[in-house]
Amino acid sequence: MTSQTVLDVDAARQRIEELSKVVEHHRFRYYVLDSPEVSDAVFDELYNELIALEEKYPELKLPSSPTQKVGAAPSTEFKQVKHRVPMLSLSNAMGSEDLEKWEERILRGLGQSADEANQLAYACELKIDGLSIALTFKNGEFIEGATRGDGEVGEDVTLNLKTISVLPQKLTPIPVNADGTLAEDANAPGVEARVPELLEVRGEVYLPVSAFQTLNESMLDANEPTFANPRNAAAGSLRQKNPRITAKRRLAVFTYFVYVTDPRIKQPTTHAESLRMLKLLGLPVEPNHDVVHGASAVKAYCDKWALARHGLDYQTDGIVIKLNERSLWSELGNTSHSPRWAIAYKYPPEEAETMLDAIQFEVGRTGAVTPVAILHPVKLAGTTVKRASLHNADQIARLDVRVGDTVIVRKAGDIIPEILSVNPSKRAADSQPFQYPTRCPICDTQLVREGEEVAVRCPNTYGCLSQRERRLKHWVSRDAMDIEGVGEVLVSEFVKNDLVNKPSDFYKLTLDKLMALPRMGLKSAEKAIKNIEGSKTRPFARVINALGIRHVGTTMADLLAENYPSMKSLRNASVSDLAAIEGVGPVVAETIFQFFQEPQVNQLIDELAQLGVRMEDDVEELAREALPQTLAGKTFVITGTLETLERSEAEKAVKARGGKATSSVSKNTSYLVVGASPGSKVAKAQQLNVPILDETEFLKLLEKSD
Numbered sequence: 010m011t012s013q014t015v016l017d018v019d020a021a022r023q024r025i026e027e028l029s030k031v032v033e034h035h036r037f038r039y040y041v042l043d044s045p046e047v048s049d050a051v052f053d054e055l056y057n058e059l060i061a062l063e064e065k066y067p068e069l070k071l072p073s074s075p076t077q078k079v080g081a082a083p084s085t086e087f088k089q090v091k092h093r094v095p096m097l098s099l100s101n102a103m104g105s106e107d108l109e110k111w112e113e114r115i116l117r118g119l120g121q122s123a124d125e126a127n128q129l130a131y132a133c134e135l136k137i138d139g140l141s142i143a144l145t146f147k148n149g150e151f152i153e154g155a156t157r158g159d160g161e162v163g164e165d166v167t168l169n170l171k172t173i174s175v176l177p178q179k180l181t182p183i184p185v186n187a188d189g190t191l192a193e194d195a196n197a198p199g200v201e202a203r204v205p206e207l208l209e210v211r212g213e214v215y216l217p218v219s220a221f222q223t224l225n226e227s228m229l230d231a232n233e234p235t236f237a238n239p240r241n242a243a244a245g246s247l248r249q250k251n252p253r254i255t256a257k258r259r260l261a262v263f264t265y266f267v268y269v270t271d272p273r274i275k276q277p278t279t280h281a282e283s284l285r286m287l288k289l290l291g292l293p294v295e296p297n298h299d300v301v302h303g304a305s306a307v308k309a310y311c312d313k314w315a316l317a318r319h320g321l322d323y324q325t326d327g328i329v330i331k332l333n334e335r336s337l338w339s340e341l342g343n344t345s346h347s348p349r350w351a352i353a354y355k356y357p358p359e360e361a362e363t364m365l366d367a368i369q370f371e372v373g374r375t376g377a378v379t380p381v382a383i384l385h386p387v388k389l390a391g392t393t394v395k396r397a398s399l400h401n402a403d404q405i406a407r408l409d410v411r412v413g414d415t416v417i418v419r420k421a422g423d424i425i426p427e428i429l430s431v432n433p434s435k436r437a438a439d440s441q442p443f444q445y446p447t448r449c450p451i452c453d454t455q456l457v458r459e460g461e462e463v464a465v466r467c468p469n470t471y472g473c474l475s476q477r478e479r480r481l482k483h484w485v486s487r488d489a490m491d492i493e494g495v496g497e498v499l500v501s502e503f504v505k506n507d508l509v510n511k512p513s514d515f516y517k518l519t520l521d522k523l524m525a526l527p528r529m530g531l532k533s534a535e536k537a538i539k540n541i542e543g544s545k546t547r548p549f550a551r552v553i554n555a556l557g558i559r560h561v562g563t564t565m566a567d568l569l570a571e572n573y574p575s576m577k578s579l580r581n582a583s584v585s586d587l588a589a590i591e592g593v594g595p596v597v598a599e600t601i602f603q604f605f606q607e608p609q610v611n612q613l614i615d616e617l618a619q620l621g622v623r624m625e626d627d628v629e630e631l632a633r634e635a636l637p638q639t640l641a642g643k644t645f646v647i648t649g650t651l652e653t654l655e656r657s658e659a660e661k662a663v664k665a666r667g668g669k670a671t672s673s674v675s676k677n678t679s680y681l682v683v684g685a686s687p688g689s690k691v692a693k694a695q696q697l698n699v700p701i702l703d704e705t706e707f708l709k710l711l712e713k714s715d
């Protein structure tokens with residue numbers, strides 16, 4: 010051995026060890042924490058480098074190498090499910106050369122010559138960027154759904170999957186010929202409609218791009234961390250312990266594999282037929298699949314979708330290519346990690362270089378000041394990018410990004426453009442580090458940074474024009490008062506013309522005032538007035554959301570309205586009352602309480618009420634229609650954890666029967682209902698001679714009223 014090769018081997022060993030560690034770390038972030046630190050493209054690069062080195066130096070491969078694993082061990086938070094057929098991953102083709110090599114390997118494996126290549130049929134599908142799932146149907150009924158986990162054992166997410174509206178709970182019978190094959194024509198003689206006894210389906214759960222955007226907006230509203238991309242949002246939503254949260258997330262599914270176990274129904278013979286069977290069974294299938302012949306036709310399919318995919322409402326990160334004939338699958342077999350008869354063609358990450366013209370600042374409705382990069386327009390992943398997020402002051406410092414720099418922009422998860430790095434070789438010699446502003450760019454108030462928060466805020470809540478305008482835009486927005494015909498542009502016009510300064514001013518607008526605005530037609534003005542008027546009777550949860558309290562988005566507003574169905578009760582809630590609600594933490598409780606202490610807020614609420622905006626839910630009225638009012642006149646306090654229902658559900662049950670549910674025990678309390686770990690309310694009830702009910706007694710009381 011020459012000293013040169015010794016050095017090479019040493020260097021390779023070191024790099025393999027290093028890469029194994031780094032790749033394992035990123036796999037953990039991605040699969041277990043649903044929170045990757047690097048983009049998929051960066052991960053793929055590291056992973057492919059490790060694979061290449063391991064192939065070149067097989068003796069150096071670590072027994073625990075991350076290239077030997079699929080996914081990650083299932084979390085112990087869910088019941089574990091052993092997959093009947095292991096869930097493998099796919100090997101990647103990073104360009105047309107890799108595709109050609111794959112085809113050569115297939116031909117060799119099948120003992121075919123190159124000119125027979127044109128005859129091979131390939132099924133091409135868009136590779137949906139979500140997370141794979143295995144679904145089991147018994148006699149047509151959906152009985153179990155699991156994540157991939159480590160490929161052998163996954164997590165039972167059946168309840169969460171049941172909340173997905175596009176996923177049928179029951180399959181549609183399919184037309185089957187007498188010989189068990191799938192029939193072309195359901196009405197032909199001898200064709201019968203059947204559902205398979207046992208059906209295992211594989212597919213991908215994903216979050217549509219539009220749903221991802223709405224979700225992140227509401228996370229932002231509630232001051233919660235946003236998701237980096239739709240894939241992470243889908244994973245985070247599917248792996249929720251509480252299916253009710255999953256249900257709110259608008260997840261969707263595409264299926265792409267089917268295994269039939271039924272003596273009267275044959276397994277499909279081609280992949281195209283599998284997809285047709287899935288569709289006939291009523292399962293969602295991505296519609297843009299195709300069967301093509303030979304590698305160059307595959308390449309043409311990939312090229313066609315490189316741009317077109319950006320127009321879809323789901324994210325795709327490549328094309329999955331499978332041999333269409335299923336009989337060839339068993340002939341070629343699998344490696345430990347992936348099938349030899351399929352491959353994922355990955356699109357390169359969408360990056361572009363451009364100039365940073367300026368850094369501007371936006372002041373949000375809660376006063377958070379966020380930097381925005383103003384870019385020289387550049388084409389990227391199907392759109393022209395002119396602005397990119399810079400997140401916060403820390404991010405600017407980390408990147409050391411300066412006005413005039415040449416920067417690399419990338420669409421994070423192909424959606425939100427962000428600045429990835431600076432090209433230092435193109436930096437001007439006299440460039441200066443960026444100075445973060447210390448005063449509000451809108452109202453010149455000294456900015457503050459509170460505690461651990463990364464956000465810098467303008468504390469001039471009522472004086473800062475930007476905050477005011479943002480709050481007004483929030484008031485009319487879809488999740489808040491949902492005033493159609495009064496959009497962001499019109500709100501800006503109102504503000505510019507001094508017609509609206511605070512939400513109550515919307516309800517004082519007249520047709521004359523609107524008609525005086527430039528470019529305002531009679532029809533639009535009438536529509537705006539009508540819809541503003543119509544918004545007065547929105548459910549109370551929307552009013553709470555519309556007020557724009559920090560940390561309160563739609564979910565929190567729903568929770569608050571459930572517990573306090575009127576402004577009067579919500580306004581009077583103490584910090585401890587609020588913190589007693591399951592799902593409301595101490596910081597949020599404090600913020601809500603402080604919000605209602607502000608004179609401007611109280612003045613606004615009173616004014617809104619005077620103008621006829623409804624400040625309560627007529628829970629009692631709704632309930633009276635439904636159930637006999639056997640608990641009318643009774644006041645309940647529920648404390649501790651009940652076994653069969655959540656506190657909010659118990660309170661709803663009381664209200665639905667005409668009773669009242671309050672949060673503290675007083676002499677007016679009729680019953681205290683006590684669950685596990687009740688706390689101090691029991692002693693108070695005993696002191697005041699308030700009858701105490703355990704859960705069984707409480708349920709009996711409810712039943713009597715049914």
Ligand code: IVH
Nearest residue numbers: 097098099134135136137140141213265329
């Ligand atoms: S077939 C044996 N088809 O991509 C594994 N996978 O990178 C067969 N994926 O684990 C997978 N769209 O989660 C297949 N049309 C499609 C797909 C698809 C997305 C995912 C799947 C897979 C991963 C591999």
